[in-house]
Amino acid sequence: MRSSNKVLAALLGTAFARPSPADSGDPIRILPYSWQYEITALEGPGCPDFNSMEAYSTRPTFGSNTVDGSEIYYWHFAYPHIHLTVDGDNTPEASIWCETTLKYVELTKTGAPPEVPGYRLRLHKNGTSMIADYGLDEGVEATWTFTYDTDGKGKITDTITVSGPRAPGTYTDISPSASPAGKTVQYPLPECGVGTIKYRTELTVKATKKGAKGTVASEGVERDGRAQFYGIQQGVSYDWERCAA
Numbered sequence: 001m002r003s004s005n006k007v008l009a010a011l012l013g014t015a016f017a018r019p020s021p022a023d024s025g026d027p028i029r030i031l032p033y034s035w036q037y038e039i040t041a042l043e044g045p046g047c048p049d050f051n052s053m054e055a056y057s058t059r060p061t062f063g064s065n066t067v068d069g070s071e072i073y074y075w076h077f078a079y080p081h082i083h084l085t086v087d088g089d090n091t092p093e094a095s096i097w098c099e100t101t102l103k104y105v106e107l108t109k110t111g112a113p114p115e116v117p118g119y120r121l122r123l124h125k126n127g128t129s130m131i132a133d134y135g136l137d138e139g140v141e142a143t144w145t146f147t148y149d150t151d152g153k154g155k156i157t158d159t160i161t162v163s164g165p166r167a168p169g170t171y172t173d174i175s176p177s178a179s180p181a182g183k184t185v186q187y188p189l190p191e192c193g194v195g196t197i198k199y200r201t202e203l204t205v206k207a208t209k210k211g212a213k214g215t216v217a218s219e220g221v222e223r224d225g226r227a228q229f230y231g232i233q234q235g236v237s238y239d240w241e242r243c244a245a
């Protein structure tokens with residue numbers, strides 16, 4: 001399960017996390033026994049499938065985290081309906097968006113929320129990451145914009161820009177957003193143990209040259225004889241602080 005300094009847990013269907021306990025000698029880690037994310041609302045053309053029974057619907061996918069003391073946690077959310085193609089001659093610009101509302105909950109060993117929550121989630125530990133596949137000619141630029149709500153305390157925005165030429169076929173392409181290390185603004189959730197997280201994901205692709213083409217999508221998958229998208233995957237970062245007992 002451990003590759004370099006990351007623990008990757010690929011879990012299907014539900015986002016339920018339980019990293020292995022730190023080895024003795026490892027840095028001290030601050031995290032609840034377990035936690036869970038559930039999508040409670042979706043809005044926008046990039047996610048028309050709330051409560052869909054499709055295997056490749058808009059959904060939580062997997063968590064990852066560092067174990068080197070930096071305490072960077074990510075949970076990934078897949079968006080199969082977010083994909084765009086532009087063509088400098090006919091459709092030089094296109095965009096698509098989705099607004100996601102998540103319910104976060106801390107869990108104990110029994111799988112239930114604790115009577116007294118032990119931890120407060122702090123959103124946006126290390127910006128936003130994106131796993132997607134880019135096929136961009138020279139003169140085509142793709143821009144991701146991620147905007148997180150912070151309960152009336154302003155918004156947190158991350159962007160990722162990918163410029164052509166870039167060859168398709170590398171769905172392992174992970175881009176971090178460009179907030180400089182150490183300057184990341186975090187949003188501690190108002191309550192310990194539970195919370196609502198809301199963010200907007202937007203993709204814009206522009207071709208500035210005649211004849212230039214570009215596609216941003218995810219890996220293709222086949223299910224029940226139909227070609228589908230696995231979904232581009234947004235990595236939402238966070239960590240925790242202890243709550244006063």
Ligand SMILES: *[C@@H]1O[C@H](CO)[C@@H](O)[C@H](O)[C@H]1NC(C)=O
Pocket residue numbers: 066072126127176177178179180181
């Ligand atoms: C944290 O973000 C930076 C970019 O700001 C990125 O280079 C780094 O890989 C990220 N860390 C992890 C663990 O993903």
